[in-house]
Amino acid sequence: MQKLLLLGDEAIAQAALDAGLSGIYAYPGTPSTEITEFVQNSKFAQDNHIHSKWSTNEKTAMESALGMSYAGKRAMVCMKHVGLNVAADPFINSAITGSNGGMVVVAADDPSMHSSQNEQDSRFFGKFALVPILEPANQQEAYDMVHYGFDFSEKYMVPVLMRITTRLAHSRSGVVRKKEIRNQNELKLPSDLRQFVLLPNIAKKRYKNLLKAQSLFTSESESSPFNNYIDGPDKSLGIVVCGLAYNYLLENFADRNVPNPVLKIGQYPIPRSLVEKMADECDEILVIEDGYPMVEELLKGYLGRGLKVKGRLDGTLPRDGELNPNLIAVALGIKDTFGLPVPDLVVGRPPSLCSGCPHIDSYHAMTETLQELSNGRVFSDIGCYTLGALKPYEAINSCVDMGASITMAKGAADAGLIPSVAVIGDSTFTHSGMTGLLDAINEKSPITVMILDNGTTAMTGGQDSQAFGKIEDICKGLGVEESHIRVLKPLKKYHAENVAIMKEELAYHGVSVLIPRRECIVSIDKRMREKFKKTNSTS
Amino acid sequence: MKKDIILAGVGGQGIISIASIIGYAALKQEMFLKQSEVHGMSQRGGDVMSNLRISHSEIASDLIPFGQADMIISIEPLEALRYLPYLSGEGWVITNLRPFNNIPNYPEIDKIIDEIAKVPHHIALDADATAKEAGSAKAANIVMLGAASPFLGMAYEKLEDAIRYTFRKKGDEIIELNLKALKAGRDFAEQNM
Numbered sequence: 163m164q165k166l167l168l169l170g171d172e173a174i175a176q177a178a179l180d181a182g183l184s185g186i187y188a189y190p191g192t193p194s195t196e197i198t199e200f201v202q203n204s205k206f207a208q209d210n211h212i213h214s215k216w217s218t219n220e221k222t223a224m225e226s227a228l229g230m231s232y233a234g235k236r237a238m239v240c241m242k243h244v245g246l247n248v249a250a251d252p253f254i255n256s257a258i259t260g261s262n263g264g265m266v267v268v269a270a271d272d273p274s275m276h277s278s279q280n281e282q283d284s285r286f287f288g289k290f291a292l293v294p295i296l297e298p299a300n301q302q303e304a305y306d307m308v309h310y311g312f313d314f315s316e317k318y319m320v321p322v323l324m325r326i327t328t329r330l331a332h333s334r335s336g337v338v339r340k341k342e343i344r345n346q347n348e349l350k351l352p353s354d355l356r357q358f359v360l361l362p363n364i365a366k367k368r369y370k371n372l373l374k375a376q377s378l379f380t381s382e383s384e385s386s387p388f389n390n391y392i393d394g395p396d397k398s399l400g401i402v403v404c405g406l407a408y409n410y411l412l413e414n415f416a417d418r419n420v421p422n423p424v425l426k427i428g429q430y431p432i433p434r435s436l437v438e439k440m441a442d443e444c445d446e447i448l449v450i451e452d453g454y455p456m457v458e459e460l461l462k463g464y465l466g467r468g469l470k471v472k473g474r475l476d477g478t479l480p481r482d483g484e485l486n487p488n489l490i491a492v493a494l495g496i497k498d499t500f501g502l503p504v505p506d507l508v509v510g511r512p513p514s515l516c517s518g519c520p521h522i523d524s525y526h527a528m529t530e531t532l533q534e535l536s537n538g539r540v541f542s543d544i545g546c547y548t549l550g551a552l553k554p555y556e557a558i559n560s561c562v563d564m565g566a567s568i569t570m571a572k573g574a575a576d577a578g579l580i581p582s583v584a585v586i587g588d589s590t591f592t593h594s595g596m597t598g599l600l601d602a603i604n605e606k607s608p609i610t611v612m613i614l615d616n617g618t619t620a621m622t623g624g625q626d627s628q629a630f631g632k633i634e635d636i637c638k639g640l641g642v643e644e645s646h647i648r649v650l651k652p653l654k655k656y657h658a659e660n661v662a663i664m665k666e667e668l669a670y671h672g673v674s675v676l677i678p679r680r681e682c683i684v685s686i687d688k689r690m691r692e693k694f695k696k697t698n699s700t701s
Numbered sequence: 702m703k704k705d706i707i708l709a710g711v712g713g714q715g716i717i718s719i720a721s722i723i724g725y726a727a728l729k730q731e732m733f734l735k736q737s738e739v740h741g742m743s744q745r746g747g748d749v750m751s752n753l754r755i756s757h758s759e760i761a762s763d764l765i766p767f768g769q770a771d772m773i774i775s776i777e778p779l780e781a782l783r784y785l786p787y788l789s790g791e792g793w794v795i796t797n798l799r800p801f802n803n804i805p806n807y808p809e810i811d812k813i814i815d816e817i818a819k820v821p822h823h824i825a826l827d828a829d830a831t832a833k834e835a836g837s838a839k840a841a842n843i844v845m846l847g848a849a850s851p852f853l854g855m856a857y858e859k860l861e862d863a864i865r866y867t868f869r870k871k872g873d874e875i876i877e878l879n880l881k882a883l884k885a886g887r888d889f890a891e892q893n894m
Contacts, residue, residue: 167728169738276739333737333752333763334724412761487766499768501788505816507808508782511711513747514803546745553805621745 165336170326173301173337174240174268175200177308182344184235184263185213187223189593190622191242192277193331194270198240199625210346216619218628219564219593220245224252224267231265231321232358234350236312240268243284248564248594250287256321257291258368259358263347264312265321272328273452274484279544279561281482283453288323288430292372294379295430296324296388297405301335303428307388309340314382318375327452329484330406380431388428391436396421400444402437402461403427404451411450413487414496432457441469448493449473452485512552520616520680521547523652523660525557527678528612530657531664532583539579543567543595545587546621546682547614558585565594571609572602581668584611589619589627596636599673603641608671610664613637614652616682624685637675646670652678702732702854703756705765707784710776711801712749715842718867719774720753722846726855726863727755737763746803748780774849776828776842777801778813785820794820795849795890797828797841824848824890831885837875840882847886851894857887 168176175197178186188198201207201214213230217223220241230237241249246269253267269284288295296311298304304326311322356364383389401420403411404427412418423444425436440447441461447469449458458473472478478493479485491498515522525547532539542548542558543566550557560570571584586595591613602609613633619625629636637647648667650660660678667674706723708716720736727734737752752765767786772793775781781796788794796817800810817825828844835844843864850860861880868876 165728167724167734329737329763332739333735335735335760335763336728336733406763409762410764413766418759418761486764487762488768491766499766499789500786501768501770501790501792502785502820504785505782507812507816508779509804509806509808511746511748511779511804513712513745516745549745 165338167334168301168305168337169196169332169334170298170301170304170330171196171270171332172200173305174308174324174326175204176337176339177305178236178238178266179204179206179212180340180343181309181312182236182346183212183238184346185227185230186238186240187213187217187227188240189217189220189223189245190619190625191220191245191270192622193272193328194240194242194245194268195622195625196331197238197268216626216628220249221252224249224256227265227267228252228256228259228261231261231263232352233263235263235347236265237263238266238268241270242278243269243271243282244278244280244563245269246284246287253287253321254291255360257293257372258360258365260319260368260372261315261321262319262350262352262357264315266308266311266315266324267321268324268326270326270328270331271453274328276328279563281453283456284323284325285430285453285456288325289456291323292376293320294322294382296322297428297430298324298326298330299406299408299426299428301330301333301337303388304330305337305339307428310388318378320372320375325405327406327484329452376431380434383429383431383433384435386429386433389433389436390426391439392420392424392426394420394422394424397423397443398445400425400440400447402440402447402449402457404457407450407452407485407490410485410487410490414491414494427457432460437461446470446472448478450479450485450490450493455481513549514552515546515549516683518683519546520652520678520682521550521614522555523654523657523680524612524614524650524678525550525555527650527652527657527660527664528583528585529555529557531661531668535581539574539581540583540585541567541570541574542584543586543590544621545590547585547587550585563594564590565598568595568602568609568611569598571611572598572605572607575607575609580608582609583668584609586611586613587620588613588615588617588629588633591633592627592629592636596640599637599642600640602673606672610667610670610674610676612676612678615677615679616685617679618682618685620682620684624682624688633677642673642675646672646674648674648676650676650678652680703758704754704772704854705770706753706755707765707770707773707787708751708753708775709773709780709784710749711780711803712746714776714801716749716751716776719842719846720751722860722863722867723753723755723853725866726859729859729862730855732757733760735760735763748783750780750784772849772852774845776845778810778817778825779808782813782816788820792822793852794823794825795845795852796823796825797845798825799827799829799841824893826886826889826893828886831889832882835878835881835885837878837882840879843879843882844886847883848890850883850887851890
């Protein structure tokens with residue numbers, strides 16, 4: 163069968179479509195965005211009425227997926243690693259309720275923080291929730307694992323977590339699809355209509371069931387096609403290697419024959435019997451895993467008095483950052499290679515706001531408005547506008563998590579930093595800013611909130627913003643006084659006017675909302691090109 | 702045959718197009734391929750790079766190891782230097798000399814050219830000017846692909862076919878302009894190897 167050239171993200175989406183998916187739920191986040199976009203662009207998905215619209219945040223996405231699973235259909239929910247923090251409450255509890263229709267949760271981690279604020283390892287969340295975890299080594303495995311994951315989820319009535327990393331998500335390779343496309347499930351409610359009612363007396367029973375299932379999950383891991391023990395003659399060292407790191411290991415052996423026994427792990431809980439086999443026959447164990455040293459800590463034990471285990475904790479591999487073939491060469495004592503050094507004159511080229519970006523005008527006006535006050539009172543959020551922290555703007559003082567701008571400004575104002583300013587994008591505002599704004603309104607906190615409305619989720623590539631056309635009404639509905647909701651046009655020619663309005667609102671001792679509104683320059687460009695294409699094709 | 706290629710440039714310069722043209726040509730020849738891209742934050746005018754690996758046998762890693770790349774194809778001179786640690790001893794740097802200056806501390810271009818000249822095997826040209834001469838100012842990335850074509854280990858016609866396929870929806874005129882840009886890059890490389 164012909165191979166398709168797919169990103170890891172696309173392989174996951176294609177697999178879900180082939181496995182009888184009824185709905186995908188997600189909020190955009192690098193490196194997970196392309197999974198949902200692939201379904202949105204699929205004609206097959208449209209023809210078969212497969213849900214693929216963006217959710218307001220990862221928590222609403224997770225809950226909707228769980229609802230679809232409750233109704234007996236197959237659901238997938240996708241997010242970047244920090245999105246799983248947002249969705250942690252429904253995720254952890256979905257392990258207790260269990261699933262009905264198959265449910266696969268995809269969390270895309272970002273080791274080395276290519277496009278994120280941390281490099282947390284989602285496998286810990288899977289372990290925390292006591293659910294099985296799948297971790298593909300390549301795009302083909304990603305495709306195969308989605309099918310396996312849905313079947314597993316329905317067999318054991320438990321959500322399955324699939325953990326990928328940036329390198330797999332955004333790398334393309336050949337994938338062979340299954341020959342048969344599975345039909346969607348029929349609507350079918352849980353046989354026990356109290357399965358999803360987590361009242362203590364029900365939850366206790368369900369939790370015991372989940373605990374009982376752990377040994378079944380382990381034995382599934384021991385016979386899983388994704389966990390392989392590959393024998394090797396040199397027993398002085400055994401190698402446990404997780405997910406994508408397997409490729410980096412193989413890269414160091416031209417004939418792909420590793421002289422040591424290798425345990426390749428793609429499914430968790432870790433396959434106990436295979437680890438025991440390695441511990442019995444090898445003098446030492448090297449653990450290679452992208453992310454945190456999760457397996458390494460487990461095998462080593464707290465006191466480290468048992469097995470001799472090497473990895474990220476003893477410096478054999480670096481404690482942080484993405485792995486690569488060279489790091490593994492060094493860990494194995496293989497001769498490392500390096501090209502020419504980077505010449506001294508090479509300087510960094512950090513990302514920056516696009517020329518013509520509306521945020522530039524908003525920041526210029528804001529910085530001028532704040533000039534007479536002491537520095538350090540602008541709390542910001544996650545989006546393109548976070549680049550306002552860099553030169554030449556240096557306009558913001560925080561970027562922590564989605565929605566934190568408003569609540570941090572409130573807390574700082576509570577502490578006496580008055581006025582405090584919050585800067586948040588339209589999409590981030592509806593993701594997690596609205597609830598914090600209600601806190602501020604209820605206490606009449608002296609904060610000025612700038613909702614930079616460019617009409618799109620720009621940083622991840624211009625997805626629909628759930629806030630579109632609704633921001634003033636949301637603010638009014640939450641209780642911001644109408645006279646303190648001010649819409650601005652962030653353009654150079656209105657600079658003086660915008661500064662004057664900002665000054666007025668900054669002086670107000672209560673919640674003001676400023677809405678600088680102008681379409682993202684990249685969105686306009688894309689829209690115009692589409693329009694031009696259409697005019698061309700009709701002429 | 703196996704080629705490990707680092708593609709470099711600044712967000713929006715079209716390195717992914719080069720990767721997909723080479724990728725299409727490789728797949729047509731039943732080769733294996735892995736290509737790792739950069740998405741998200743780094744695309745906003747920052748430096749971008751892609752690892753492209755093509756081979757007649759199976760490929761293990763998505764990342765090219767340091768010191769083992771067969772070539773660096775860069776659409777921007779400063780970016781060509783950034784990835785030198787990846788280059789193998791026999792490897793080629795094939796770079797555009799036209800600076801993309803969007804940072805306040807961009808180094809003097811003459812000093813950058815001096816550093817490129819120190820790389821034992823290099824092809825350096827003003828691809829923007831060459832593209833303009835060939836009739837399509839936007840095709841600097843295709844000129845660079847042409848300049849890299851003698852080193853890719855595949856027949857030139859395969860790349861021409863891949864260009865015809867890639868631009869098939871844009872009409873014959875665009876295809877011809879891109880084929881001319883490809884040829885202009887190829888000619889320069891052959892005269893300066």
